Amino acid sequence: MGHAGGSVGRMVRALGLPFDPIERAGETWEHRFGPASAMRAATSVFRVQQILLARFDEVLRPHGLTFARYEVLVLLTFSRTGQLPLKVIGSRLMVHPTSVTNAIDRLVAAGFVDRRPNPADGRGVLAGITDRGRAVVDVATDQLMALDFGLGDLPEAERATLFDLLKRVRIGAGDVADVDPAPSAEG
Structure with a gap:
């Protein structure tokens, strides 16, 4: 299922161009600088990030959430006790304290x-999810899942392939180790 109805968000609007500006830039790039596949792919990742964040914002804004805050709530729901040290939250979400x-x-x-x-x-601080937080994360998650997290234009197999390809970039950058088992939210 694709993103249905209206604009895709206040920050990113559907351009509806009769050509792909990234593809066009790639053609020019090849004439001026050489192979353009890396530039096209990287620029596409940035554009898709803008589109996805705008779609998430549409869903989350009415709940008073941003995607970053939603991620914190989800992580807390993954925790057996519903609470985690702030330093663990930062580590799991890969963000600055x-x-x-x-x-x-x-x-x-x-x-x-x-x-x-x-x-x-x-000296440490724990963050714990409240009943109200659990309720809002449940509703928001249902809405994001109904939107296929903005990736409804891709079949399931292609979403899995996309994840695998992007994970290879993350592994190459040292973002994560090249291992399969993931630690629990508690770990």
Whole structure:
């Protein structure tokens, strides 16, 4: 299922161009600089990121969430106890501690998360999901899944292939190790 109805978000609008500007740039690139496959692919990844974030924003904004805050809530629901140290949240989501603190502050203000001292680490802080946070993440997840996370134009097999291809780039960059088993949210 493709993204249905209306614009794809306030930040990214459907251009409806009669040609693909990335493909056109690739043709010019080849004449000026040489092979363009890497430029085309990288530019396409950036454009698709804009499109996906705009689609996620459409779904999440009415719930008072951004995708970053939604990810925090999902991670907390994956935790056996519904709570995690802020440093673990940052590590799992691969974001800077300042970004985690900002997201947690907003989620606390919305009543989706509470903050408490970490008894295992006197200076550390735990974030715990509230009942209200669980309810909003359930509704938002249902809506994102109905949208196929913005990738409904691709069949399941192609989505799996896309993940595998992008994971190879992430492995090459040292983002993740080249291993299959993933640690739990608790790990």
